[in-house]
Amino acid sequence: MAGTVSQPMIDFVTSPADWVIVLPLVLNLLGAALALMLANRQRWTFVLSVAVVLAVITCEVALLARIAEVGPVSMTMGKWLPPFGISFAADAFGAGFALAAAVVTLLVLVYAENERDGDASKGFHPLTLLLLAGVTGSFLTGDLFNLYVWFEVMLISSFGLIVIGGKPVQLDGAVKYGFLNFLATAFFLLSLGLLYGLLGTLNMADIRQAAPEANPAAMTAVAGLLLLAFGMKAAAFPVNAWLPASYHTPPAAISALFAGLLTKVGVFVLLRVMIVLLPASRDVLEPVLAVVAAATLVIAPLGAIAETNLRRAIGFVVIGGIGVVLVGLVVPTEQGVGGAGFYVFHAILTMTALYLVAGLIERATGTTDTRRMGGLYAADAPLSILFFVLVLAAAGVPPFLGFWPKLMLLQASIGAGDWAGFAMTAALLVNAVLTLIAGARLWAFMFWRSPPDLVPQSAEKRAGTGRVAASGILVAVVVAAGLWPNPVVEAVRIGAADFLDPSRYVTAVGLAGGAP
Structure with a gap:
C-alpha cells in the first residue's frame, strides 16, 4: 500500500460532531426506503420527502459550520482505517455543493407536488431521495471506488426518473441517456482497475501522495481515461450529445433535478481528480483541456441559438456552463479554481431554476416549441421577469450570480499570461455574448411577439401556486446571492486553497505526510 497509517490513527476515534458527514446519506437512503413502502399514499410520501430533505439541509449546514471551524473533516466507519477502509471526507467545496443540491431538491419536490400523475408518479419521491443520496455521496466520498458506487446509485435513480410516465419520447431519451452514461461508467471502472494496479490504493488522499512515485506515462494515460469518463458524465464537448437529446423528455421537475445535479457532479469530480489527485498528469493534458473547454464554451450556446424546443435550448446552456467550469482546470490558480467552484454553485441554482420556469412557460402556452409561443409578457409579466433574470444570470451579466465566477475566471485567465490563458x-x-443572444432570442419568441396560434393563459392559474412559489423562491435566491456574493466568494477561496494544497485534507483523512 502506497500510503501509511499515522501512529495517532491507531487509537483514532471519530468525534461525534464528525458523524454529520454520513447523516445526510443515511437520511436519504432510509427516506427512500420508507417512501417506497408508502408509495400508495402519495401525500404521505411528499411530507416524508420534504421532512427528510429538511433534515439533510440541517446536517449539511452543521457540516459546513464544522469545516469553517476546523477545516476538512473525515470519518471511516469500522476498524479498517485509511487508506484500507472507505472514508468519507468533506471540504468546503464538497459540503457546499451538497447543501446547494439539497436546497434545490427541496424546491423541486414542492414544484412537482402539483405535477403528480396518479400511478405513473408513484416512484418519484423514493427515486428523488435516492438520487440525492447518490449526489451527496459523490460530493462527500473520500474513495474513488466508493465514488463509483454513488455514481451507480445516481445512474439507476435517474434512469428510473427519466422514464416516469412511460411516454415514447421519454423512452427514447432514456435509451440515449442510459447508453452513453453506462459507457462512461465502464470507462471509469476500467480506469479504477488501472489506477489500483499502479498505486495499490483508491483512497483519494493516498492517491495524492502515491501518484508522484508512479510511472508518469502510465498515470497520464489513466488521467486521460478519467477525463473521458467524467467528460461524458459532465456533458463536455464532444461527448455531450446525450444531454440535449434526453433532458427535455421527462416532466419539467425531473429535468430541473438533472440539470442542477447530474452534470455538476461529473465536473466537480473532474476538478478533484485533475487538480487534487493527479496535478502532474493535468499539466501534461493541459492542451487537451484547453481545446475541450474552448469548444464547449463556444459550440454549446450556438446550439441554443439554433434550437426551437425550449428545454433542449436550455440543455445547450447547461453544456456551456460546463465549459466555464473547465476553464478552472486550464488555469488552476486560486482564482481559477475558486471561480470554477463558484460557477458550479451558481449552476446548481440557476440551471435548476431555468428548467422550473421553462415548465411554467410550457404549461402557460401548451407547447414546447418556441415558434408556437408568444404574447406571454402581456399575459404574465412576472413570469417574463423570472425568465429574463435567469438569462442574465446564465450569461454572466452583473450584478447577477453568474457574473462573479466568470469575473474570477477572467482574472485568472488574463493573469496566466500564456496562450491557454488568452484562449480561455x-x-x-x-x-x-452568445448565451445572452440565445436567451434574448428565446425571451423575444415567448414573451414579446404576438402569439401565432393561441392565446396564452396565466401560468399561475394553470401551474398552481406551488410551482410558481418554488420557482420564484429559487430565482430570489439566485438574485440575492448575486447581490451579496461575499460569503460564497470566501467559501470558494477556502475550497480552492484546499484543492491546490490538500495537506489539510490528507491530514483530516488520517494519513501520514498530510502536514506540510
Whole structure:
C-alpha cells in the first residue's frame, strides 16, 4: 500500500460532531426506503420527502459550520482505517455543493407536488431521495471506488426518473441517456482497475501522495481515461450529445433535478481528480483541456441559438456552463479554481431554476416549441421577469450570480499570461455574448411577439401556486446571492486553497505526510 497509517490513527476515534458527514446519506437512503413502502399514499410520501430533505439541509449546514471551524473533516466507519477502509471526507467545496443540491431538491419536490400523475408518479419521491443520496455521496466520498458506487446509485435513480410516465419520447431519451452514461461508467471502472494496479490504493488522499512515485506515462494515460469518463458524465464537448437529446423528455421537475445535479457532479469530480489527485498528469493534458473547454464554451450556446424546443435550448446552456467550469482546470490558480467552484454553485441554482420556469412557460402556452409561443409578457409579466433574470444570470451579466465566477475566471485567465490563458479569456467572452443572444432570442419568441396560434393563459392559474412559489423562491435566491456574493466568494477561496494544497485534507483523512 502506497500510503501509511499515522501512529495517532491507531487509537483514532471519530468525534461525534464528525458523524454529520454520513447523516445526510443515511437520511436519504432510509427516506427512500420508507417512501417506497408508502408509495400508495402519495401525500404521505411528499411530507416524508420534504421532512427528510429538511433534515439533510440541517446536517449539511452543521457540516459546513464544522469545516469553517476546523477545516476538512473525515470519518471511516469500522476498524479498517485509511487508506484500507472507505472514508468519507468533506471540504468546503464538497459540503457546499451538497447543501446547494439539497436546497434545490427541496424546491423541486414542492414544484412537482402539483405535477403528480396518479400511478405513473408513484416512484418519484423514493427515486428523488435516492438520487440525492447518490449526489451527496459523490460530493462527500473520500474513495474513488466508493465514488463509483454513488455514481451507480445516481445512474439507476435517474434512469428510473427519466422514464416516469412511460411516454415514447421519454423512452427514447432514456435509451440515449442510459447508453452513453453506462459507457462512461465502464470507462471509469476500467480506469479504477488501472489506477489500483499502479498505486495499490483508491483512497483519494493516498492517491495524492502515491501518484508522484508512479510511472508518469502510465498515470497520464489513466488521467486521460478519467477525463473521458467524467467528460461524458459532465456533458463536455464532444461527448455531450446525450444531454440535449434526453433532458427535455421527462416532466419539467425531473429535468430541473438533472440539470442542477447530474452534470455538476461529473465536473466537480473532474476538478478533484485533475487538480487534487493527479496535478502532474493535468499539466501534461493541459492542451487537451484547453481545446475541450474552448469548444464547449463556444459550440454549446450556438446550439441554443439554433434550437426551437425550449428545454433542449436550455440543455445547450447547461453544456456551456460546463465549459466555464473547465476553464478552472486550464488555469488552476486560486482564482481559477475558486471561480470554477463558484460557477458550479451558481449552476446548481440557476440551471435548476431555468428548467422550473421553462415548465411554467410550457404549461402557460401548451407547447414546447418556441415558434408556437408568444404574447406571454402581456399575459404574465412576472413570469417574463423570472425568465429574463435567469438569462442574465446564465450569461454572466452583473450584478447577477453568474457574473462573479466568470469575473474570477477572467482574472485568472488574463493573469496566466500564456496562450491557454488568452484562449480561455476569448472563449469566456464569446460564451457570455452568445448565451445572452440565445436567451434574448428565446425571451423575444415567448414573451414579446404576438402569439401565432393561441392565446396564452396565466401560468399561475394553470401551474398552481406551488410551482410558481418554488420557482420564484429559487430565482430570489439566485438574485440575492448575486447581490451579496461575499460569503460564497470566501467559501470558494477556502475550497480552492484546499484543492491546490490538500495537506489539510490528507491530514483530516488520517494519513501520514498530510502536514506540510
